[in-house]
Amino acid sequence: MISLNDNSVLVLIQLFGGNDGLNTIIPIESYDILMKHRGNIMIPEKKILKIDNNIGLHPSLCELRNLYDNDELLIINDVGYPTQNRSHFKSLDIWTTGSNFNKTLSTGWLGRSLDLKHPNYPNNYPNEKFKDPIAISIGSAVADVCQGIMTNYSHVLNTLNSFPQFLKEPLDKQSDNRMNMLKFINTSIDSTNSYNKRLESIVKKGISFADYPENNELAQGLKKVVTLLSGGSTTRIFHLSLSGFDTHAYQTDKENQEKGTHAFLLKQLSEAISIFHKDLKNIGHHKRVLTATYSEFGRQIKSNNSFGTDHGDAAPMFLFGHGLTNSMIGKLPKIENYLDDQAAVPLQFDFRDVFASIINKTMSLSPTEIESVFNKEIASIPLF
Amino acid sequence: MERKEFIKIISFFTIGSGITYSGYNIFRETKEPLKSKLAITLDQQKRIINKITLGLPHQKIESLLVDGYEKAIRKLLVNEHLKSEPINFEFENDYYTPIGKTWINSPNSYNGKYFEQYRKKSLRAWLLEHNYSNTSYLQNNMLQFWLNYFSISDIVDHRYEFSHIKMLYNNCFGNFKRIIENITIDPAMLRFLSGFVNNRLHPNENYARELLELYTIGKPIHKSDYYIESDVREIARSLSGWKDQGWYTSDPKQKVESYFNIHDHDIGEKKLSKFFSHYSLSNNEEKEYKLIISQLFKKDDVSINICSKLYRWFCQDEINDYTFKNLILPISKKLKDSNYELNEVLFDLFTSDIFIKNSLDDYRIKNPLQFIFSHLSFFPINESKDQLQYHQTWSFLFKILSEMGMEILKPPSVGGWKALYQAPNYSKLWINSATLAARQNFISNLLNPNSFISINMKRFLSQSKTEEPKELISYINSSFFQNQLSEETVKHANVLLLEGEDLNKKNLIKVTPDNDWKNNVPIVLNFLLNLPSNNLI
Numbered sequence: 001m002i003s004l005n006d007n008s009v010l011v012l013i014q015l016f017g018g019n020d021g022l023n024t025i026i027p028i029e030s031y032d033i034l035m036k037h038r039g040n041i042m043i044p045e046k047k048i049l050k051i052d053n054n055i056g057l058h059p060s061l062c063e064l065r066n067l068y069d070n071d072e073l074l075i076i077n078d079v080g081y082p083t084q085n086r087s088h089f090k091s092l093d094i095w096t097t098g099s100n101f102n103k104t105l106s107t108g109w110l111g112r113s114l115d116l117k118h119p120n121y122p123n124n125y126p127n128e129k130f131k132d133p134i135a136i137s138i139g140s141a142v143a144d145v146c147q148g149i150m151t152n153y154s155h156v157l158n159t160l161n162s163f164p165q166f167l168k169e170p171l172d173k174q175s176d177n178r179m180n181m182l183k184f185i186n187t188s189i190d191s192t193n194s195y196n197k198r199l200e201s202i203v204k205k206g207i208s209f210a211d212y213p214e215n216n217e218l219a220q221g222l223k224k225v226v227t228l229l230s231g232g233s234t235t236r237i238f239h240l241s242l243s244g245f246d247t248h249a250y251q252t253d254k255e256n257q258e259k260g261t262h263a264f265l266l267k268q269l270s271e272a273i274s275i276f277h278k279d280l281k282n283i284g285h286h287k288r289v290l291t292a293t294y295s296e297f298g299r300q301i302k303s304n305n306s307f308g309t310d311h312g313d314a315a316p317m318f319l320f321g322h323g324l325t326n327s328m329i330g331k332l333p334k335i336e337n338y339l340d341d342q343a344a345v346p347l348q349f350d351f352r353d354v355f356a357s358i359i360n361k362t363m364s365l366s367p368t369e370i371e372s373v374f375n376k377e378i379a380s381i382p383l384f
Numbered sequence: 385m386e387r388k389e390f391i392k393i394i395s396f397f398t399i400g401s402g403i404t405y406s407g408y409n410i411f412r413e414t415k416e417p418l419k420s421k422l423a424i425t426l427d428q429q430k431r432i433i434n435k436i437t438l439g440l441p442h443q444k445i446e447s448l449l450v451d452g453y454e455k456a457i458r459k460l461l462v463n464e465h466l467k468s469e470p471i472n473f474e475f476e477n478d479y480y481t482p483i484g485k486t487w488i489n490s491p492n493s494y495n496g497k498y499f500e501q502y503r504k505k506s507l508r509a510w511l512l513e514h515n516y517s518n519t520s521y522l523q524n525n526m527l528q529f530w531l532n533y534f535s536i537s538d539i540v541d542h543r544y545e546f547s548h549i550k551m552l553y554n555n556c557f558g559n560f561k562r563i564i565e566n567i568t569i570d571p572a573m574l575r576f577l578s579g580f581v582n583n584r585l586h587p588n589e590n591y592a593r594e595l596l597e598l599y600t601i602g603k604p605i606h607k608s609d610y611y612i613e614s615d616v617r618e619i620a621r622s623l624s625g626w627k628d629q630g631w632y633t634s635d636p637k638q639k640v641e642s643y644f645n646i647h648d649h650d651i652g653e654k655k656l657s658k659f660f661s662h663y664s665l666s667n668n669e670e671k672e673y674k675l676i677i678s679q680l681f682k683k684d685d686v687s688i689n690i691c692s693k694l695y696r697w698f699c700q701d702e703i704n705d706y707t708f709k710n711l712i713l714p715i716s717k718k719l720k721d722s723n724y725e726l727n728e729v730l731f732d733l734f735t736s737d738i739f740i741k742n743s744l745d746d747y748r749i750k751n752p753l754q755f756i757f758s759h760l761s762f763f764p765i766n767e768s769k770d771q772l773q774y775h776q777t778w779s780f781l782f783k784i785l786s787e788m789g790m791e792i793l794k795p796p797s798v799g800g801w802k803a804l805y806q807a808p809n810y811s812k813l814w815i816n817s818a819t820l821a822a823r824q825n826f827i828s829n830l831l832n833p834n835s836f837i838s839i840n841m842k843r844f845l846s847q848s849k850t851e852e853p854k855e856l857i858s859y860i861n862s863s864f865f866q867n868q869l870s871e872e873t874v875k876h877a878n879v880l881l882l883e884g885e886d887l888n889k890k891n892l893i894k895v896t897p898d899n900d901w902k903n904n905v906p907i908v909l910n911f912l913l914n915l916p917s918n919n920l921i
Contacts, residue, residue: 087597087604089799106808140789140818156816164821169916170872178747184812185916192817248590249578306581310589342613
């Protein structure tokens with residue numbers, strides 16, 4: 001049983017663009033039918049990393065195979081939401097806000113969860129109890145999923161080399177649009193100044209052991225997470241992203257379906273996660289960190305004629321962590337012989353139920369609180 | 385239409401920033417946009433002009449406004465053609481392009497060697513330099529609007545990027561429908577959204593989806609009467625067969641261009657949904673893209689979408705119901721009625737009461753381009769006479785822009801810069817712990833006499849025409865900060881100017897320790913330009 005509690009850390013990795021689930025976790029029993037629908041991008045059967053007679057992994061995911069064997073990987077099949085929207089932007093809005101398909105929300109589901117824990121944030125933050133950023137977004141922009149009512153909880157971190165201080169501005173009392181904007185900048189500066197001081201001292205103490213490849217940006221981001229955790233950071237939410245999954249054309253090479261954009265990206269993911277896990281063990285934090293991937297949609301079952309796939313519906317999610325007792329939730333998709341042109345994989349699980357089960361474990365929120373975050377009845381999914 | 389009735393109809397449908405509208409017969413009772421009856425001061429006119437242009441030099445704004453605001457807008461709306469071209473400023477091994485000459489018509493490779501690395505740098509430096517030296521100041525910003533509107537990214541044959549920029553620039557204030565027609569078969573776009581591999585056997589939906597969602601109709605909304613998934617596919621089919629040529633060519637005669645290949649075209653009948661009145665299109669080969677675009681342009685949504693985006697680029701992040709009804713709808717109707725000619729509509733936009741009032745009331749975070757060019761257009765810069773160094777300056781600025789979160793020609797997605805569309809933060813997204821550092825770094829460079837882009841303090845003092853310390857602070861406050869600095873800030877700036885500051889702690893400017901206040905100008909600027917106020921426009 002995974003031992004997550006009040007001390008646990010959640011790492012979210014966004015796979016931007018819409019990951020092709022059917023070439024990530026390949027349902028081998030439907031292989032012949034898939035060859036009919038997407039023959040030009042199918043991984044040769046012999047090259048698939050077979051977990052059993054039906055579950056196959058893309059050959060780029062060899063490191064994940066080891067995690068699977070060590071009970072450190074959980075695959076959740078066909079995650080999405082009802083009435084799937086195939087626009088990147090609308091679908092991403094739904095995944096980040098946790099809204100219904102016909103609603104627009106301005107806060108992220110994680111931000112709303114954090115609002116329950118930190119109702120006054122950012123006033124009087126940092127403080128004795130919460131010295132560090134509540135969430136950290138590795139990269140150059142805040143994580144939309146961390147948007148709360150008052151502000152976004154994620155502190156943006158793109159380098160561990162410098163932690164400058166910034167100048168605030170005394171403000172007049174009047175409250176107009178200009179003053180509100182200045183207040184926003186002042187508040188950003190306030191928190192950046194305090195967090196930068198704190199982060200600088202954490203980074204001095206922090207360490208990472210593993211060899212993170214230079215050309216793997218996700219791995220470099222995860223190295224920062226390890227450095228911070230080993231240096232004593234009490235931040236419990238990290239957000240990272242990997243872009244390029246919008247594989248409309250040349251998802252695979254023409255001649256070699258094991259190669260191409262998708263193979264490259266999955267390799268980046270697999271390699272980064274594997275090193276990260278190894279290093280978490282090195283620093284002794286592996287029991288408290290749970291990592292989850294998400295993507296705005298899967299892709300259509302039929303490939304197009306340009307060695308790619310167009311926007312689809314549901315796709316698998318990965319969870320990584322120590323001592324995951326389950327290794328797969330839900331059935332692998334069964335592909336029909338006859339399909340509409342734009343058919344995609346239907347959902348088995350609502351992503352909100354998946355995230356609800358995750359934050360139930362990692363954030364100690366009550367079922368009522370979690371239902372208020374997602375504004376829906378939560379169907380419990382036995383992830384752990 | 386009565387407001388009540390209007391609100392009843394708008395129900396729950398949304399566009400962009402949460403504005404609601406029915407889309408049904410929406411132009412029926414739309415009137416002309418309200419013309420400005422507001423009496424606005426010269427300072428207010430300057431503020432609006434500063435907001436809508438990019439890089440207009442401080443000294444030129446008064447002469448532009450000499451005949452009044454409306455005439456100034458007319459002058460700014462003159463559509464110039466692109467005259468300048470990026471050149472090879474440093475790379476010695478481009479077989480076809482000697483240093484000092486342009487590479488836009490020469491092949492991207494020779495004998496297995498590729499030239500994309502230096503050309504990437506050269507094109508980006510040129511784009512920034514062009515913005516600096518080109519005197520069509522509104523067109524400069526409009527070009528950025530279009531680059532954001534279509535948001536091509538990662539096109540590694542840079543001749544394609546140049547031809548894309550040139551097409552957009554030359555059509556900046558032209559005909560919107562023509563721009564969409566051009567962009568549909570634009571070689572860079574064919575590459576960017578997979579049009580070049582959209583073949584008859586199974587269409588590639590990439591471009592068709594964004595054509596509907598971003599470029600014409602607008603975001604998909606959940607209602608019964610809107611475009612549906614099959615429209616995406618059918619439009620993709622009608623566009624199949626368009627290819628580009630010249631990609632990574634080594635043939636000196638091969639231009640970058642698009643062409644139609646009938647063998648890759650889906651000749652079957654295409655049928656659009658109820659939303660497009662069940663339009664059906666039989667095989668029309670290379671004429672199909674224009675026919676299908678004509679169908680899209682029959683919908684009111686198209687002009688509402690572009691006009692909303694124009695308003696948000698030039699004025700405000702959010703469009704309230706009043707603005708939507710009294711400005712966006714009227715100019716959208718006018719755009720559609722005029723067969724999508726933009727020039728007059730832009731004139732109406734910039735001179736309308738609502739635009740002017742909201743422009744004056746609203747403050748946003750300067751986007752990184754605005755941040756950089758607000759300084760470069762106000763302060764005299766030490767321009768290097770050395771050609772190589774001059775071009776390197778712009779390469780350097782490209783890097784700084786990227787650190788500020790705006791790598792030009794590489795927006796994060798086809799939706800463009802998030803700060804232009806992502807509620808609820810919008811322009812606030814330009815500010816975070818990482819980008820604050822990049823902005824601070826830019827200011828340090830302006831004040832470091834050894835940097836590529838340092839302010840010429842002597843010329844700045846002479847430009848300010850001030851003799852007294854107080855006058856200088858007052859000049860900066862009125863001309864650069866539109867008199868928005870607080871008393872406390874002005875007071876502190878005066879003290880700094882008279883007394884200086886111990887700079888040993890800061891790794892900035894070395895000042896000769898004498899009593900001349902003029903030597904303290906960099907110290908004062910270091911204080912003022914790093915203020916949060918300097919991030920607002």
